Amino acid sequence: MQPYELSAAEAATLIAAKELSCEELARSTLAHIEAREPTVRAWSYIDPGQVLRNARELDKAPPAGPLHGLTFGVKDIIDTADMPTQYNSPLYVGHRPGKDAACVAVMRHSGALIVGKTDTVEFASSGRKAATHNPHNPAHSPGGSSSGSGAAVGDKQVQLAFGTQTAGSVIRPAAYNGTYAIKPTHGAVSCEGVRSASHTLDTLGWFGRSVEDLQLVARAFRLLGAEAAKPVELRGLKIGLCRSPAWEVADPYGRAALLEAGRRLEAAGATVFELDLPAPFNGLIKAQQLIARAENGPAFLSEYVGPKRHLLMRNYLDVVENVSGITPAQLIAAYDLAAECRRSFDAMFGAQLDAVLTPSSPGEAPEGLACTGDPVFNGLWTLLYAPCVAIPVGASPRALPLGVQLVGPRFSDMQLLEIAQACAPAIYENSILAAQA
C-alpha cells in the first residue's frame, strides 16, 4: 500500500506514531497526482516544490494537531495566501489574495498540508465548467461546482478537500466520485475569504475518504454543540427514508441507491420507515432557486460595473439586471417559507427520528462535462441549513459511483457524523447495483 492510499484518519495515526513522515506522504501524493492529472484534471494550481518544502517543515515542527501532514485540496473559489485564487474565471487569472480564507487558515494552523487549488465551476455558480473528469469513468462529469475537490478525493489524490455548496455542490459531487462529504449547518463554519454567490445559501463543506476523515476536520472547526455528540448504535436507530419532492427526477440507479441503502440499514438492525415531508416543503426547491438567483445580483455587481465586464458570461449580466424580474415580495416569501420549514424540520427529530436518509443526486453522473448534474436533491436541504453527510452505496454497471445522504437538524453536525459512522459500514458495498424502476 502506498502512503497516498491511506485515509486521513489512517495516515494521522501513522504520522503521530512517527511511522510515516509528512514528506513521504507528500511525495507519494505528488507522484499519484502526476500520474492521474492528465486523465482527471482535478487541479487548477499545484506547485510540487512548495508542497515538498512545506511537508519538510511540518516534519521539523512539533505536531500541530491531528491534521498534521494530512493532504488537503482547496476549491479555487477559496482564498489562499501562497497560491493564486482564480475562481475559474477569465476576470481573475493570476489573482493573489492577501491572506488565507478563515477555513484554510484553520486547517493550516492545525497542521494540514495544503496541496493545491482544485478546479471549480466559474465562481461556483453557473459559469464555465471545470476541466475535471470523473476519476471512475472519465467520460462522465465529476459533478460540480466542487468538481476538482470531489474528484481529487474520490481518486485518492488527496485525503481531504474543501468544497462549497449553494445548491448541491458538495453532496452531489461526493456521490458522483464515490466519496464521503459533509455540508455542515449553515453558518457553523466561517465563509470569510470564500467567494460568495448567495449569502443565505453558500456553505463550506469538505470531502474525505471515510466518516472518520470528516470528523477529523469537524473537530478542528469546534462546531457549536460538539460536546453533546455521543457514539450511537446502529441497532434501533430511527431512519426516515425520504424520497424527497424530486423523486420523479431520480434515474433507476439513484432510486436503487436510496432503496438499497434503506434495505441494508434495516438488515443491520436500524428501524427504517418512509418519511414524507409536510406540504410546505414542496415549495423549497423553487424557493432555493429563487433565493440563489436574487442573491447572485449583489454578488456579481462589482464585476458587472468593472472594467472586465466583457469577460462575464451572459448569465452574470442577467442576474445583476434581474432579467427574471424577481420582486421583493417573491424573495421575502421564499425567505419566510424557508424559516418556517427550518423550524418544522427540526421539530421532526427526537424520539421518532434520528436522521433522514435521502438521495444525494438523481443517480449516475452525467455523460460529458457540459452538465455537472441536477442539484434538485440538494437545494432544499441547503436552504433548510441542515447538516448533510454523503455516504457511498456502490456503483452502477458503468462504474459510476452512487450515494445517499443522511440529514439532521440544525447544529447536530457532530451527532450526525456519529450516526453516519454507525450507518456507513452497513450502507456501502463494493458491488454493482441493479437498476430500480
Added chain:
Amino acid sequence: MQPYELSAAEAATLIAAKELSCEELARSTLAHIEAREPTVRAWSYIDPGQVLRNARELDKAPPAGPLHGLTFGVKDIIDTADMPTQYNSPLYVGHRPGKDAACVAVMRHSGALIVGKTDTVEFASSGRKAATHNPHNPAHSPGGSSSGSGAAVGDKQVQLAFGTQTAGSVIRPAAYNGTYAIKPTHGAVSCEGVRSASHTLDTLGWFGRSVEDLQLVARAFRLLGAEAAKPVELRGLKIGLCRSPAWEVADPYGRAALLEAGRRLEAAGATVFELDLPAPFNGLIKAQQLIARAENGPAFLSEYVGPKRHLLMRNYLDVVENVSGITPAQLIAAYDLAAECRRSFDAMFGAQLDAVLTPSSPGEAPEGLACTGDPVFNGLWTLLYAPCVAIPVGASPRALPLGVQLVGPRFSDMQLLEIAQACAPAIYENSILAAQA
C-alpha cells in the same frame, strides 16, 4: 464656501457641469482633513499624493457616473486593493488584501474617489477602540464601531463613507456625529471583502450629509425593488412613533429627540401615532446579542488557532471557547424568533403604516473614548433585517448631535429613502433640544 463643504449631491451637480474639478474637490478635502485630523483622528490610513493622483485621473476620464469624483471614506474592516486593511488589530498591521471588497469596487467603478481608511473598533466587534473623537465635542465618543466613518462625514472631511452594522454601528454613530446614514436590508448589498463578525447580522451601510447623498450611493447598488420607489408627500404620511422595548435606557436628550421629531412631523402634516411592538419583539434585543456572540465563535477561530493568538484580546478567546455556554437550542430559538418577527414586522406596513420612527441611540454620545455607546436601540432592527435611515434632529446643550431613525419593511430601501427625503427637512432644526423626562 469651500468645495469640501459641499454635500455629495451638490458636488456631483457641479462636477457634472464642469464647474468643479475632482482635483479641486480633492485638494480642499485634503486641506480640511489635515486641519482637523489632529483633533478628530478619523483616519487609519490616508496617502494624500495617491488621492490627488487618482483625482487627476478622474478629471481626465469620461464621467463614470453620478459618483464621479465624490469623496469616500472606507471603514478599515473593508478590503481595499491599494491601501492597507488593518481592522484596528495588532494581528493585521500593514495587511494588504489582494483586491477591493465588492462594495469598494462598485464605488470605485462608479467614479468615487476613495480618500482613505477610517478608524474602527477592532474587527468592528468588541476589541480595541478607535482613536477617533467626536468632531462636535472632542471630549466625547463618535460612537462605534464605524467611529472614523461617522466622524469623517459628520465633520465634512468626506462626503460619503462606508460603515458596517452588526448591532448598531452605522445608525448610532450617525446620530452621535449629526449625519445621515442608511443601514440597508440585510443582504441587499454584498459583504464580500468585509471582515465578518456575525454572518446573520453584519450589514454594510453608508453615511452621507443628506438623504440625497445616501440615494446617490443606493442607486449605484441597484437595490432589489428600487424601480417601485416613488416620491412621497409628507402630508398624510403614516408614521408609527416607536419608543422601542429599550425606552427606559434612553437619556433625557434621546427621549427629546424622538418626541420632538414626532411633533415636528405632525406639525408638518404627517399622521404620527404611538406604535407598540408585539410582545415577541421584546425578545429580539437579547436574541441579537446571543446570535452575535455565538457567530463570533467561528468568525474568530482562525486567529484563535493562529500564531498571533497572543495578540487577541480576551474577549475573542472567550467567544471561540464559548465560555458563555451557548447551546444549539438557544441559538436556534433566537434565529426562529427573529424569522417570526421579521414576518410580522413586514405585515404591519401598508395602509396603516408607512414608516417607523424610533431612537437611533440612547441619546448623547458618551463622554470619553472608552465607551462607544449602547446599541440597544439598533440591535433589534438589525436582526429584523429592516432598512434603517438615520436623520439628525438637533443638538444637546453640550453641542452633541441627536438623531432618530426611520425603519421600513425588508427591501423597501429606496422607498424608505423617499420617505426620509420627505421627512428630513421637517425633522431637523439647527437648535438646542430641551431635556425630556
